Amino acid sequence: MTLLDELEARSIAILREAYFRVSPLAMLWSMGKDSTALLWLVRKAFLGSVPFPVVLLDTEMELPEVYAFRDELARAWNLDVRNELCPPETSSDQTLPPATRAAARKTAGLRALIAREKLRGVIVGIRRDEQSTRAKERVFSPRLPDGAWDVKHQPAELWDVYHTDVADGQHVRIHPLLDWTEVDVWRYTQREEIPIVPLYLARDGKRYRSLGEKNITVPIDSNAATIDEIIAELETTRQPERAGRVMDHESEDAFERLRTGGYM
Amino acid sequence: MNQLRVVAVGHVDHGKSTLIGRLLHETGNLPDGKVAELRAISERRGVAFEWSFVLDALQSERDQAVTIDTTRIWMRTPQRDIVLIDAPGHKEFLRNMVTGASDADAALLLVDANEGVGEQTRRHAQLLELIGVPRVVVAINKMDRVGYDAGRYTAIRAEMEALLERAGASATAFVPTCAREGENVALSGSPHMPFYDGPSVLEALLALPERREAGGEALRIAVQGVVRRDLQRIVVGRIEAGELAAGREILISPARRRARVAALHVWPEREKVTARAGESVGFTLEGPFFVDRGDVISDTWHAPALATSFRARLLWLGARPLRAGDAYRMRFGTRTANVEVTEVERVIDIEFLDRGTSGFARTNDVADVVFSSPQTLPLDGVDEYPGxxxxxxxxxxxIVAGGTILAPLGPNVSNDLVRVHHLLDADARAGRIGHRGAVLWFTGLPAAGKSTIAMQIERRLFERNCNAYVLDGDNVRAGLNSDLGFTPADRHENIRRVGEVAALFADSGTIAITAFISPYRADRAAARRAAGEAFHEIYIKADAQTCERRDPKGHYRKARAGALPDFTGITGDYEEPQTPELVVDTSLLSIEAAVEAVLAYVEERVIAPARRHAASWP
Known part of the structure; x- marks a missing residue:
């Protein structure tokens, strides 16, 4: 098996464990390359269908191309897409730095969604190589009743024997892409011909390497106009993937505070 | 070359995170600005430059300068990609260490040259075999602290060799390093250590052989579930071993049913005929076979054992000690089973001296434990099918433990029995006879009324044109069980055989009525397993005083006189049924009323369903 085959098989197995063990279940879809590849894996796991709702945590700050991509793919793939409007920034922890505070709107939106739909499981397309606190995640990551991540007391997770039971009133985050790297996702997107938001491809010397909301994300300098060129770029770059994400660089602990509070 | 996942383990403060940070730096795997960022963070915190901050990203980790949870980071080299998994060395975070290690192909075990082999060095070495990471590179670190002394290196190396051998692991290299200064980290040939001409840590890792999936060659799939698409029931799971192919005959365990693979299914749709170990697959079977989550699909020529008892080795993580009699749920494959600890056989000391039969395991102990389950489980040993x-x-x-099944145990182990199937099924028999077969399992104290009621039920059912037959204690002991006495083992065996015979009667379409005290829950549970859904536990209840007053056979009198040792009801223990299908209290009801109560139950639960079923046929 190639590395991509192995990653794919493992992710499909994780998605199936989630589906058969955790209910009700939903998946977050930001329309970025990772969660779109994940959606593709869901369809592989369930032979063409997506057996749970797909949710966009909407701050109404996504770029227009992103919304257009959502509508197009929802139609083409016949998806049950739910738009969860996130509460305003004033509801976020006001002691967080500004961009982090803006990002925390998604935490609040997710919390409201989970409470209303009584979700026991939320599938999220984060990866360990993106960010150093995400590197500490579990595949099945239990959350406290308020959605918080108790990073200092995570349970053991051994081999592929996942602990899928969820305490009453709580939920588990399921992370099927944890072992994938950025370049793995691109190679897979290319191999499987998965659609992407065109903003990832360079125009006029700029492209989005990591696609976030327009108020807190900036494009990077790049001439990579095809996926092949993106892969070549990633093989040599020494810039981190989330360099364009303002909130990651506001303070040493900003992202950790965001994630322990329940952010993805 | 394939990606290699390497976990760094060893005692706390022996330099794991530092070595990894340095390795990433020397191989150009740290992003631009990372070193400057770490320098700034170190300065802000008023500490010397800390390589470990690359991995110890949590505030609490940086505050305490200790790795709390496992993390991983990708290292690209021209030869091979390595995923470095950093694991905490602190005893308190052992669960996080095994979490990291359980995802690894090989281990990098660090020992502080100055401090020498520590408690967690031993513990981690011991756990590598249990976790399934037997290939090790040892780094003897902080050589600068011992003046780069060759003698010190040789002594620790010898100690580690012996330690790993006892742990069932082996090292491909013992590298003397000074991680902080980058000596023998990426490049070998440190001028301070002319005595060493072996590889650097990086070179040793790159030289590790490809990961090889050990074990058996027969097909194994733990069924994750069934996905319905159109009218098809697609069985899904990941192939653990062997090969799955359309048209091939397979075996479903624990039911031990043979079936044939109709087709493999993939999306986007394309022709797929075979699938191999590692693949996540979907497939359909020919015929209306019932497959469910937790079942194991295998080749017909080598199936998993079926057993209710097995030996396992585990790492105990629970706060309270593990003891015989404790009950837990166990997850393996895709199955969750109730298990009970039969015996804690031995605790394996971290010095690898057998502590003997202490009878319990404490937090962080590795122990060999015998488990039993009320269910018959499809089991494979770790040597053959580790997954x-x-x-x-x-x-x-x-989660209170993680471990591996070493071997199935007990009289019920069978690897090679494959059931031959009748050409008739229960519906066909019920169609002819007018009712389904059943086991009416009467249990209760001596003189509670079991035999009396059983014989009346048999006659009344016969009069209703039903096939019914009573298996009575004394009668069975005169023939089938004439080789059995009254020792505890013989009593269990007596009931076991009656349970099996009753199940065969039921399978043939007969209503078998058993009238045995059958005082033990475990024995009755075994009888229920044998008969499955046809089993009806009927508790013929009467308080001990009423029974003793009746005493039709004079047993109570003899027992009081001491002539019947272990007589149930006086000196033996009767375990009351917890969830019987029916309770008939003969200290309140007359025999006639008791018989009517049982008959009404049989009418509703055994006879009427078959009628309804028959009526539904065109």
Missing amino acids: LARFILLDGLD
């Missing part, structure tokens, strides 16, 4: 033999143990919602 299906690895388990976690749950106490409520807490």
Whole structure:
């Protein structure tokens, strides 16, 4: 098996464990390359269908191309897409730095969604190589009743024997892409011909390497106009993937505070 | 070359995170600005430059300068990609160490040259075999602290060699390093250590052989579930070993049913005929076979054992000690089973001296334990199919242990029995006879009325044109069980055989009525397993005083006189049924009323369903 085959098989197995063990279940879809590849894996796991709702945590700050991509793919793939409007920034922890505070709107939106739909499981397309606190995640990551991540007391997770039971009133985050790297996702997107938001491809010397909301994300300098060129770029770059994400660089602990509070 | 996942383990403060940070730096795997960022963070915190901050990203980790949870980071080299998994060395975070290690192909074990082999060095070495990471590179670190002394290196190396051998692991290299200064980290040939001409840590890692999936060659799939698409029921799961192919005959365990693979299914749709170990697959079977989550699909020529008892080796993580009699839920493959600890056979000391039969295991102990389950489980040993033999143990919602199944045990182990199937099924028989077969299992104290009621039920059912037959204690002991006495083992065997015979009667379409005290829950549970859904536990209840007053056979009198040792009801223990299908209290009801109560139950639960079923046929 190639590395991509192995990653794919493992992710499909994780998605199936989630589906058969955790209910009700939903998946977050930001329309970025990772969660779109994940959606593709869901369809592989369930032979063409997506057996749970797909949710966009909407701050109404996504770029227009992103919304257009959502509508197009929802139609083409016949998806049950739910738009969860996130509460305003004033509801976020006001002691967080500004961009982090803006990002925390998604935490609040997710919390409201989970409470209303009584979700026991939320599938999220984060990866360990993106960010150093995400590197500490579990595949099945239990959350406290308020959605918080108790990073200092995570349970053991051994081999592929996942602990899928969820305490009453709580939920588990399921992370099927944890072992994938950025370049793995691109190679897979290319191999499987998965659609992407065109903003990832360079125009006029700029492209989005990591696609976030327009108020807190900036494009990077790049001439990579095809996926092949993106892969070549990633093989040599020494810039981190989330360099364009303002909130990651506001303070040493900003992202950790965001994630322990329940952010993805 | 394939990606290699390497976990760094060893005692706390022996330099794991530092070595990894340095390795990333020397191989150009740190992003631009990372070193400057770490320098700034170190300065802000008023500490010397800390390589470990690359990995120890949590505020609490940086505050305490200790790795709390496992993390991983990708290292690209021209030869091969390596995923470095950093694992905490602190005893308190052992669960996080095994979490990291359980994802690794090989281990990098660090020992501080100055401090020498520590408690967690031993513990981690011991756990590598249990976790399934037997290939090790040892780094003897902080050589600068011992003046780069060759003698010190040789002594620790010898100690580690012996330690790893006892642990069932082996090292491909013992590298003397000074991680902080980058000596023998990426490049070998440190001028301070002319005595060493072996590889650097990086070179040793790159030289590790490809990962090889050990074990058996027969097909194994733990069924994850069934996905319905159109009218098809597509069985899904990941192939643990062997090959799955359309048209091939397979075996479903624990039911031990043979079936044939109709087709493999993939999306986007394309022709797929075979699939191999590692693949996540979907497939359909020919015929209306019932397959469910937790079943194991295998080749017909080598199936998993079926057993209710097995030996396992585990790492105990629970706060309370593990003892015989404790009950837990065990997850392995895709199955969750209730298990009970039969015996804690031995605790393996971290010095690898057998502590003997202490009878319990404490937090962080590795122990060999015998488990039993009320269910018959499809079991594979870790040597053959490690992926299906690895388990976690749950106490409520807490993970209290992780381990591996070493071997199935007990009289019920069978690897090679494959049931031959009748050409008739229960519906066909019920169609002819007018009712389904059943086991009416009467249990209760001596003189509660079991035999009396059983014989009346038999006659009344016969009069209703039903096939019914009573298996009575004394009668069975005169023939089938004439080789059995009254020792505890013989009593169990007596009931076991009656349970099996009753199940065969039921399968043939007969209503078997058993009238045995059958005082033990476990024995009755075994009889229920034998007969499956046809089993009806009927508790013929009467308080001990009433029974003793009746005493039709004079047993109570003899027992009081001491002539019947272990007579149930006086000196033996009768375990009351917890969830019987029916309770008939003969200290309140007359015999006639008791018989009517049982008959009404049989009418509703055994006879009427078959009628309804027959009526539904065109």
